[in-house]
Structure formats: C-alpha cells, structure tokens
Amino acid sequence: MKLTAPLYMLRHGETAWNTERRMQGTKNSDLTERGREQALAMGRTLRGELARESQPTVFFRSPLGRARETAEIVGREIGIPSSDWREDIRLAELAYGQWEGFSWKEIEVTHPTALTDWRADPHGYCPPGGETHTELRTRSAEMLAEIAALNTRVVVVSHGVSGAVMRGLHLGLDARAMFILEKPQDAFFRLVNGREERITCVQA
Numbered sequence: 001m002k003l004t005a006p007l008y009m010l011r012h013g014e015t016a017w018n019t020e021r022r023m024q025g026t027k028n029s030d031l032t033e034r035g036r037e038q039a040l041a042m043g044r045t046l047r048g049e050l051a052r053e054s055q056p057t058v059f060f061r062s063p064l065g066r067a068r069e070t071a072e073i074v075g076r077e078i079g080i081p082s083s084d085w086r087e088d089i090r091l092a093e094l095a096y097g098q099w100e101g102f103s104w105k106e107i108e109v110t111h112p113t114a115l116t117d118w119r120a121d122p123h124g125y126c127p128p129g130g131e132t133h134t135e136l137r138t139r140s141a142e143m144l145a146e147i148a149a150l151n152t153r154v155v156v157v158s159h160g161v162s163g164a165v166m167r168g169l170h171l172g173l174d175a176r177a178m179f180i181l182e183k184p185q186d187a188f189f190r191l192v193n194g195r196e197e198r199i200t201c202v203q204a
Contacts, residue, residue, distance in 0.1 A: 001176040003148050003170060003192050005055075008046060008155045009163050010188040012062075012070040013038035016186075021182065022103050024159075025096035025130065028065035038185050041201035043077025046155065049190070050078060058150060059084050061157040062091040070171040071157040085157075090139040093159035097129030133165070133175050140165045171196060 013035030017024050031039065050057060059080065061071040071085050099107050107114055118125040126132045144166055147154050158166070160183035168178030170191045182198075190197040 001196065002145075003163075005151055005153050005192065007147060007191040008049065008188060009167055010042055010046070010070070010074065010155070010157045011160055011163050011183055011185055011193060012066040012157065015066050018053070020103060021048060021105075021109070021163075022101055023096040023099045024066070024129075025093050025100040026064065026101045029036070030067060031069050035066075035070075035185070036073060037075035038201070040077060041186065041203050042070070042188060043074040045199060045201040046074060046188070047078045048131075048155075048202070050155075055153050056151045057155060058147075059086065059155045060088055060091060060147075061085045062093070062162070063087040063089055063158060064092055064159070067091070067157050067159060074155075074157060088143060089164060090143040090159040091156060094133070094136050094161040095127075095129075095131035097127045097131070099127045099130065119176075119179070122179050122191050133178075135177070136165055137169065141169055166195060166198050167191060170194065 008085075015024065015029040015031055015035055017029035018035075022029070023109045059071070059075070061067050072082060075082060075085065080195050104115065124132055140162060148160060156163070156166070164178050164181040164183055167189060168181060171194065173181075185202045187198055190199055
C-alpha cells in the first residue's frame with residue numbers, strides 16, 4: 001500500500017454544523033461563507049503545488065454534498081471541469097447513525113459515557129445504527145490500495161475522520177493515534193513514501 005506518487009488529502013470547508021459542533025456523518029450541512037473561502041484558499045494553494053511538477057493527476061471526491069461543493073470550488077481554482085472528479089462512496093465520512101445532526105452535548109443526555117466509551121475502544125465502538133472504526137478502516141484501506149496502484153499523482157477531497165484514517169493507514173498508525181490526528185480546514189496534506197507534509201493554505 002506504499003504511495004510512490006503524491007496523494008493530496010483535502011478536507012471539506014467549514015459547514016454550518018461544524019460551527020454548531022454537530023455530528024455530520026452521512027448527512028449533509030452546507031458550507032458556510034468561511035467554508036467557501038477555505039475551499040478557495042485550498043484551490044489556490046493546490047494550484048501552486050500541482051504546478052511544481054507537470055504530471056498526470058487523478059481527482060477523487062466523496063459523494064457527500066459538503067465535499068462535492070468543496071471539490072467544485074477547488075476544481076475551478078485549479079482549472080478542471082466537474083467531470084474530472086471521480087466520486088467514490090468509500091471516501092464518505094464515518095456513519096454516526098442516530099447521532100447524526102446532534103451535538104456531543106445533546107448525545108450525552110442519552111449516552112453520558114459515549115465519548116469515554118469510544119476512546120476506550122476506538123476500533124470496535126459503534127454509534128447506534130452507525131459504523132465502527134474497523135469498518136471505516138476496511139473501506140479506506142481498499143481505497144488507498146487502489147490509489148497506490150495507480151502510481152499517479154492523486155487529489156482527494158473527503159472528510160475529517162475518513163481523511164484522518166486514510167492518512168493514518170499511510171503512516172502506519174493504530175486507531176487511537178488516528179483518532180487524534182489533526183483535521184484542519186485551512187490546510188491539507190501531501191502523502192508519499194510513508195511520510196506526510198502539512199501544507200498551509202494561502203489566504204487571499
């Protein structure tokens with residue numbers, strides 16, 4: 001699963017539910033104005049990155065609305081049509097089941113030990129009706145293996161947790177280490193040869 005060509009991992013821009021600290025998962029919340037500005041900054045910065053070396057690039061995105069909107073903005077900045085983006089459900093965010101749309105404060109009313117339990121068992125804990133970290137790792141590993149097999153520069157627009165898992169798999173981390181990886185919306189990551197480089201986005 002070693003990446004010999006660069007993989008750029010971008011998270012979608014800020015959403016309304018991000019500002020309210022609500023679990024999004026498979027549900028969608030639109031980008032805020034700040035989120036659109038973040039996507040523009042990602043696009044500007046990525047354009048400079050890709051221009052450093054002329055080579056073919058494959059573009060993937062999650063099919064969830066916030067990732068699609070971010071990808072569209074990024075795509076306009078780097079000069080590619082919408083049709084260049086390949087959507088793959090394996091890039092979707094971790095499914096939080098019945099918790100989607102709720103804040104941690106609201107969740108803890110009915111599940112007071114939820115976060116503690118999750119941190120104690122990051123591999124196997126499953127939100128009611130949702131998805132375990134192990135299930136997310138499985139689909140992420142399949143996606144990462146396919147990307148590695150392309151042996152071509154790749155750009156991915158996905159999510160906080162699913163993106164962190166892809167990065168963690170590349171870095172050889174366990175679930176607990178993946179759980180606490182940074183998930184910025186004003187920076188993205190360049191992955192290659194078992195290493196990760198954080199790239200801060202250029203603001204207008």
